[in-house]
Amino acid sequence: MYSKKLETLFYSKGISIGDKVRLRKKDGVYEGILMPRAGRTDEEMLVLKLASGYNIGINIGKDDTLERAPVQPKRTERKATASFDRSKPQVTLIATGGTIISKVDYRTGGVTALANPEDILDGIPELADFSTLKLTSPFNIMSESMSIKHWQDLAVEAVKELRTSEGVIVTQGTDTLHFTSAALSFMVTNLNKPVVLVGSQRSSDRGSSDAAMNLICSVRVALSDIAAVGVCMHAGSNDDYCIFSRGTKVRKMHTSRRDAFRPINELPMAKVWPDGRIQNMFHVKNRGEGTPKADIEFEDKIALVKTYPGSNPAVLEFYADRGYRGIVLEVTGLGQVPTYGKGSWLDGIKKSTEKGMLVCGAAQAIYGRLNPNVYAEGRLAKAAGLLHLEDMLPETAYVKLGWVLGHTKSVEKAREMMLTNYAGEISARTLPEAYLY
């Protein structure tokens, strides 16, 4: 964004972003393509792309003159040339945002979402060898701004597409991809086909992007025999294969690495290679008959809170006073909360529970299973009303709590449902090889 003053100047000179312009200064002339300006608008700085390809910022002073260059560069629109072979099996790609299916305009540096499935073939032509993609986009939003409503819309869209496609792929920014995968795991019931969530950690404008391999492997999974919701992304830092991890057991464990999405407390459901090889490791159900349903009732008065040294239990009152029906506490160790003096959470848990709020505990250690019986503090927390959720991930617990409370008004029933395994969110056994997989 340029300042209002500069915008007016451009307008009066007939200059648009992307035009070649000349800036005449006392000691010389700068010629270049006027680039869009990100961020600050409080200054009179032009961003020009010079003939050398470099961008520079140049102040426009009151004695300088700006004009549109008489000869403008030719603009060529790139048209997608490849097309899908409609006899190949169809996969629906539901695009909600994220870098994975965006393209960069190398002239301006601007990023836009791809509009046609053929645009995807531009960068990943081999997809046409084994699939036909159908592209839908119910909404477009940054990952961190996703809301419960978006999960619900997505579940409805996925169920609709599962009727006609062999499988569904959902693309999203990666930051909250594991929340979405948990949400779809609970909201799409009676699942008979694969639902694959995928993103990329390196933007697709660069040659090193992980988007292509992630997408190829995701389409492979979407056409596979695995009937499950999961995340399919790089297994390691190498560009060799992906892992497909259960939607309720997967978590973003690194801010930037390609292999950020790890299965927690279990192995990935499968390893997937771009050439189509799939090695099943730990999935439960195969593709079959049946009609998936969107079961999207959801209680949005739920919260996720962490206990820690010095934490203030009054946060429980805050939520209880606002009519919240459930809360997941990320508790320490095997399932303890602070119990000493003014910092004790016991009273707050007890009072909230008495008010009808369901207070659950999930491990802030991320890995491993809670067991309230080992320490007195855990037993006290349990006695106060805290429901320890085995080896369920905190984020998964949060999503499940909303879904469970959306299905029952009874706290007792909800407590029972929270400990019932609906989508692989609780493992019966903790496998040694699953730690730091």
Place this chain on the structure above:
Amino acid sequence: MREKSQPEHSLRHTFTDDMADTRNLELKCGIEIHQQLDTLRKLFCGCAARLSADRYTVATNRRLRPVAGELGATDEAAAFEKTKGMEFQYFSYPLESCLVEADEEPPHTINLEALEVALKAALMLNCEIPDEIHVMRKTVIDGSNTSGFQRTVLVGLNGWLQMASGRVGISNVCLEEDSCQIIRKEAGRSVYGLDRLGIPLIEIGTEPDIHDPNHAMEVAETIGMVLQSTGAAKKGLGTIRQDLNVSVKGGERVEVKGVQRLGMIPKAVELEAMRQKALADRGKPVTSEVRKALPDCRTEFMRPMPGTARLYPETDIPPMRLEKSYLDLLKKNLPELISDKARRLAGTGINDEMVKQLKQSGQLNAFEALSSAFDPKTVAVVLTSLLKQLKGEGVAIEKLTHDRLHEMFSFMKANPLPKEGTIALMRDMAGNPEKPVKDLAAGSGMSETEVRAVVKKVISEKKDLLGKFNAEQMLMGLVMKEVRGRASGAVVMKLLKEETNRQKRPAA
């Protein structure tokens, strides 16, 4: 300007005799110089900016996928096909690479130390400095950058360099990250080291204002001197790379890549000009292409000339405004050019030859600092011939830091040493970097009588050496082997001289 004694120029002198006449060719030549900077850290992360001496710790396998529409005027389909099958392996090193080099973490903010050096260089080359600098991504698909692009930022443009024959335009001064070093190439696979990736590099490009092969070398040499004057340019093999752009009447712009040494430039320019002329004379078209410089200054075809490199913004690094007050401060405090400094120091009582040697060995600054407190001639001899001799012996002269030499000169002020004594002392200092100079000079542990006994024993065992070339040094080495750490080299040298003279006397 030219230094006849500089070894790297020896090639030129063998060539100048048979240089062809390029005066009627309408020769146009531009130079591009890449110089590694000697900063502590890399350009966009906290890793050490140096090649690693360690074994690699992690190997990562990657592929690159040029994005359609990204490659400008090159044949996109062909480039895509070519890269698609290639596998790249990258070696990580414990101190010299991190997730940034592995393309697993966004770049950190730009290294301000490197940026300042680049800005100084741009100012010394009379460039205009943008009000705001923008880091760009330059597409690279040969795997030498893990990201698929090189980060580069234009810090100066429209400058000039004053040469005796007139001005040569400086079109750009850029600060960029060096690429990975190739370790080996196999069929369908290249292996790279991540240690070099991200070392700050200054790229300087001239306008095609050069019309004479020898002039091309002088320009390259002068730019190199300007960069060394910043005090932050790396020295040694592989730290500077020169590319040439050459065209003649009836020819085309041809880029000659990787001219290894300054002395090769005139011949490389001349041979390329003559090659183009020969083609044109026979009515054959000259194609604009990239050619690789061979060790004998001829060139061989490398690849077609790429279209304008595709540059697009590095969105992970915000544009950076350069405040006028900061640039004014830099302008006021620009480093003195080495050529000016040499001229100035020539008036301090040392001869021209010594100035030249100090300049060539990069010791001008050290000389300037030490000669203000100590005898300039002694300092100059130590910094040139003595260090050179020790280096030739394989002594770890990097242990002879500025502070250590200062300590030595302080000692010598009160206790003057002969040249042999000084060099022996320096040898001991390099071997015992933590021992005070005065202790080393006095010797420690052995009395003079004890040392003399060892000297006598060695001389009697190696009588055959006496009178031979280098006898003194060989005997010195043998004695030091027995007394190292217990007696000073200075004492040993003194006794050795006394004893060998005594041995010689009866014979004479």
